[in-house]
Amino acid sequence: MSRQFSFLDQALIGADRSLKTLIKGSARAARATPSGRESTADQQQRRHIAGLMRINHTGEVCAQALYQGQALTARSPDVKQAMAQSAVEEVDHLAWCETRLHELGANTSVLNPLFYAASFTIGAVAGAAGDRISLGFVAATEDQVCQHLREHLEEIPADDEKSRAILSQMLEDEADHAGKALAAGGQVFPRPVKRVMTLMSKVMTSTTYRI
Ligand SMILES: [Fe+2]
Numbered sequence: 001m002s003r004q005f006s007f008l009d010q011a012l013i014g015a016d017r018s019l020k021t022l023i024k025g026s027a028r029a030a031r032a033t034p035s036g037r038e039s040t041a042d043q044q045q046r047r048h049i050a051g052l053m054r055i056n057h058t059g060e061v062c063a064q065a066l067y068q069g070q071a072l073t074a075r076s077p078d079v080k081q082a083m084a085q086s087a088v089e090e091v092d093h094l095a096w097c098e099t100r101l102h103e104l105g106a107n108t109s110v111l112n113p114l115f116y117a118a119s120f121t122i123g124a125v126a127g128a129a130g131d132r133i134s135l136g137f138v139a140a141t142e143d144q145v146c147q148h149l150r151e152h153l154e155e156i157p158a159d160d161e162k163s164r165a166i167l168s169q170m171l172e173d174e175a176d177h178a179g180k181a182l183a184a185g186g187q188v189f190p191r192p193v194k195r196v197m198t199l200m201s202k203v204m205t206s207t208t209y210r211i
């Protein structure tokens with residue numbers, strides 16, 4: 001059954017979701033955290049792994065903001081529906097990364113509210129530009145996330161099964177999200193647009209690795 005939400009309803013739901021994204025410990029995963037053996041990495045290596053997991057966590061904060069911004073302005077109910085399942089899986093990713101950071105004795109990024117606001121705006125603008133562009137943007141973003149995840153999986157030591165299990169499941173999900181966005185009618189973005197997106201993601205990865 002579907003129901004129509006008023007603007008006020010939507011604003012309240014949006015505010016609730018943004019708080020759940022930004023307040024520590026409030027994201028609840030629907031699926032159990034992928035797991036494995038705990039790493040025997042030394043202090044320095046653990047710090048490096050935590051830096052990578054912090055990047056991934058902020059990436060998931062951005063994903064929340066992007067999907068929410070897009071849902072606010074998406075035109076067709078079908079598109080909203082098509083993206084709903086992906087958005088739910090993103091909550092799992094957010095919670096899993098936070099859990100792993102906690103286990104590594106590290107914090108989430110202090111810059112998260114900033115990246116949330118920026119991604120929400122980009123999502124809303126993309127959504128307002130029409131469903132084809134908006135879905136294309138999701139596909140291009142997910143492609144980029146997949147690339148980061150593959151790089152991180154190469155860097156994280158084989159014995160850190162916990163981090164690797166999380167990133168492997170995320171990689172599978174993100175590739176699926178990209179495919180769904182294209183299948184729902186998303187436009188394949190030209191290379192120059194993707195290059196600008198890569199540049200923007202460099203700002204995020206280079207800052208959140210540290211803080
Ligand atoms: Fe994700």
Ligand SMILES: [Fe+2]
Pocket residue numbers: 063086090142173174177
């Ligand atoms: Fe995703």
